[in-house]
Amino acid sequence: MREELTRSQPEPEPEPRPEPTAQSWRRIDWTKVGTIAAAIAGIGSLLFTGVATYYGARVSQDQLEQSRADTERASRAQAQRISYWEDRAQDSTLRAVHVMNRSPDPIADIFIRMTVGQGKGKRSAHVSLHRYNLAPCTVMTIQAESVLWRPTRESTWSKLTDAEGPTLVSALEFWDRDGQMWHRDPATLNHEFDPDPGAGYAKMAGVPPVQRATSCEDGRQ
Missing domain, CATH: 2.60.40 (Immunoglobulin-like)
Structure with missing residues (x-):
């Protein structure tokens, strides 16, 4: 009988999580967050600059080689x-x-x-x-x-x-x-x-x- 009563009792519902309060937001160290965000942005900027510099150098080299080829071709024309x-x-x-x-x-x-x-x-x-x-x-x-x-x-x-x-x-x-x-x-x-x-x-x-x-x-x- 006790076992049946025990089984019939509903399980307790989980307690709701407390909503964040203004006090909890104030406890976050926004200085560190800003520093991390700035570091991530800086890394991204460096990567972009590196890629752009690499491709810019490749284009300049190709243009230089093309210019040399054009000059040589012109000098041999006659x-x-x-x-x-x-x-x-x-x-x-x-x-x-x-x-x-x-x-x-x-x-x-x-x-x-x-x-x-x-x-x-x-x-x-x-x-x-x-x-x-x-x-x-x-x-x-x-x-x-x-x-x-x-x-x-x-x-x-x-x-x-x-x-x-x-x-x-x-x-x-x-x-x-x-x-x-x-x-x-x-x-x-x-x-x-x-x-x-x-x-x-x-x-x-x-x-x-x-x-x-x-x-x-x-x-x-």
Whole structure:
């Protein structure tokens, strides 16, 4: 009977939590709360500043690299339009050298670097043929039979076509409109020219013919 009475008694309800009073709010140390909040805000500001600085540096670096690439591309603009090629007979004998300027500006102090064979058992001679300038949108043709050469200053002049070995055009060097000297060979275009490529000399008998190039940078024909 007691057990039944005990079971039938309702369980006591939980006491309600007291509402915070003005006194309890006053007990909070608002100075510490403000300090913590300021610290959190400062950390967030530092993180934002760090991220912004990082991306700003990346953008500046990309812009600098792009500017350098644009400058290099602009500096090579004319030099890329200067070219040369050889004209050979069926037996590979050099007949002529053509130098073309497809840019709208002249080039100056042109050096045609050649290697001339001197026969079996002898080293090839390195000679340079100099021309003063080449007008815009023109092609200069140098006939091999009109070129004289000598391996040293003390040697006598002889015809290039009478050389005992083959003649090869190794490079073309010139000054562009901006006063930069360029070295062009079959593989490269750069500023790494040789100020003293050899002791040989070459000269022309007469003036080489110059003709209008078939196409130019500015569209002239």
